[in-house]
Amino acid sequence: MQDGRYIGSNSALAEWIREKLDGIIREKGIAPACAAVCAEGSLLAAACAGTRGFEDSQAQVDDLYNVGSVSKIYVTAAVMKLTQEGKVLLDEPVQRYLPDWKLADERCRQITVRMLLNHSSGIPGTNLHDHLVPEEGEDLFTGKYRNTPAYWQTIKLRARPGIFSSYCNDGFDLASEIVEAVSGKPYIRWLREQITGPLGLPSVGVGRRLAKGYVKVSCNGQKPEYYNCFGAGAIHTTVPECAMFGSLFINSKGIVKQAYLDETRRPQGAAFLQGAYDAANYCLGWDSPYTRKRIPLGEGAVIKSGGTEQFTSYLLVSPARGLSLAISATNDGDVPWLEVLEDIGGEALKVSGNIRKEDNGAKSNGKRAALVRKPPHDGAGSRTAESNCGEREISGTSEFGSGKKSMPLEIPGRYSGLAYGSNSVYRFSVQENTLYTDTLGKSGVWKRAEELSGFRWDEKGFAKGEHDRITAEEYEGNIYYIRWGVAFCQKNSGYPSPGALWPRLAGACFTAEGGKDIFSKICLECINEENVLIFTTDHEEYPVIPLICDPRKENETCLISETTRDGIVFRLEQEGDQFRLCMGTDKYRAPLCLSPMTNS
Incomplete structure (x- = not known):
């Protein structure tokens, strides 16, 4: 059965999915949404609803969606294939494969490949310059378009490598650079030749050169988005092909030995805190085991979520049921897409007869299900944090x-x-x-x-x-x-002195010099009673940034939090008689002239 809006071997399930998505889109007014179910390695059903967003034409099941951080599963599979071939060792230092790679932190020599994949490297999180510029070279090498040596050399670790897992996009971009260094080819080309091509998934790609005959959808009235974080979140694909890729982790078909893919589904996050089970539950690439109780996916099921400015996506894989479930939709409306995917998975289990009698009560255990990991901030105030850990029982x-x-x-x-x-x-x-x-x-x-x-x-x-x-x-x-x-x-039990330089800048604001900087203005609001530097910005995700003075270099700052994601640090640089506040490779003009800096 095949139609522009639904395909698969089970037409009744495909039509059921289409009607469900259609009802959501009519209610919420969003652009397109698409979902797919694979059973035992074959496409059982897939359907889409809505328009293509950038135009009013009907969305099709073979349209392209940005799957965001689901991209991490693709680079994880790539690393595991190279591990199987003996070309990469998970517990060897990153610098074995990238000898010129270094940070502004000597502890980077301790970071292993495994730490990149389980988020325990200590790398702060995300280079905010994540959109692909219009100019693309012939070869899309990760290090050229994303994290350049100039960027890496400004980065300081938030924690000692290997002691705590905190969500880190940059680590997966680094993993894609390892693939490039070992293979000698751009990551995405190697991925298509070695994994997605042999799987029969021609739509998988990054950048603006779409596979022939495919259309990329977007939010209503917006142009399609393009990202440069190839390992962390830039993959585009059709949703049926995303579900088919998930089936690789159930039956690898000889493309990667099954034992290596099974290793990715094992929880192996690092945590020095007993209650921080979100960190401990990280797998390799996967967010966590699937422990929600809404559908009975059995032991060994895993989940990965993905989010971009325009899309929300999920991939659920259940080896015990032989199911791979995928969904992606635009962010025009507030929809709990994981619950929608779970409903689709529940219907698929009924249709396939793959639901055991002892599983029938799984949906009504009386607990509220956890939601999924994608906190734009520290994750404290919202239960939509991208964590899929099951609820812990509270006694008393x-x-x-x-x-x-x-x-x-x-x-x-x-x-x-x-x-x-x-x-x-x-x-x-x-x-x-x-x-x-x-x-x-x-x-x-x-x-x-x-x-x-x-x-x-x-x-x-x-x-x-x-x-x-x-x-x-x-x-x-x-x-x-x-x-x-x-x-x-x-x-913390104490914080270092702010030094002599930062107090002179308290109350000052720094302005962007170019049109491509992340922030237009950064202010050092104050230095509080605990010696913490309180910066503010005009960015909605970074309204307040608390930092401390680096005791080794008083013109630089360090992060306080060792366990939260996406940290930013600033430094002062002198160019002639001018001083600038710098973040990564961005520079912001100082409001006044300062005497020359000295390092303590």
Whole structure:
């Protein structure tokens, strides 16, 4: 059965998917959405609905979608194939394959290939210059369009390599550079020749040179988007082919030995905090095992989510059921697309007869399901954080709010005070056995964070409702605040002096020199009572950036948080008698002349 809007061996399921997507699109007014189900390596059903976005023509199942971070599974498969061939060793240093690669941090020599794939490298996160410029060379090498040597040499690690897994896009771009260094070919070309081509997936690509005959969709009224983060999030593909790629991890068909792909599905994240199960559950490339209870996918199932400015995507793979499920849709409306994909998976299980009697009660276990990992900020305030860990049972819930739990005297001191994420500052206080939280905004204004307030002490932490808890764990003298398995901020035992240079700039704003800089303005709002430098920007995802002065070089800064993603650091550079605030390769003009810098 084949039609422009639905294809697959089961026409009834394909039509069911099309009707479900069509109903969502009519209600939400979004552009296109597409979903696909593969069973035992064959396309069972796929369907799409809506228009192509940039034009009013009907979306087709063979249209291209940006699958965002689902791209990480493609580069993971590439690395595992090279590992199988003995050309890459997972536990060898990255510098074995990229000898000229270095950071502004000597600890980078300890980073292994495995650490790139399980997010434990300590690399802060994301180069915000992620859109592909119009000019493309003949060969799309990752290092040419993405993270250049000039960029890498400005990066400092947020934590010691291998001790904590925190979501890191740049690590997967680095993995694609390893593929290029070992193979001698651009990553995407090698991927098409060695993996997606033999699988019969011709649509897979990056950049503007689309496979012949394919059309790329977009949000309503917008042009299609293009990214340069080839390993981390730039893959475009049809959704049926994305589901077919997922089937590789069920039956590799000899393209990669199955044992190597099975290794990717094993949880192997690093965490020094007992409650940080989100970090511990990272697999290689995959976000985590699938532990939600909405559909019975069996042991060994894994999930990967992907998000770009225009698209939300998910890939679910269940070896126990022989199912690979994929969905991608534009971000014109607020739709829980993972739940939609789970509904489609549930229907597929019914149709295929692949649902066991003992699984029938899986959807009604009484717990609220976790959502998926894609926090633009530190992940504390939203349950849509890209984590797919199952809910942890909270005991003692019968006395929530009753006031019967006595709180040890040291608890208020442990929990109260200022704590810092990559792009947030929190002020915690304990009043009458209840935890309250304020967050810092621009101009030093504190605002009550209602979602992080009103948590009552229950002997194991501060809880709200049946499954929501904030705990504070101590490690090496620092306090880490954890919610939903995510260590979202920390309070250190002390912070270094801000030096002599940064205090002179307090209250100053720096302006962008060119039109391609990430921020148009960066301000050093203040240096607070704990010696923390509080920067603000005009970027919606980075309104506040807390940093400390680097005690080794007073013109540079360091991150505070070791466990949250997407950290940014700044440095001052002198060019003649002019000083500029720099972030990566971006430079911002200083508002005044300063005397020459000296390194402490």
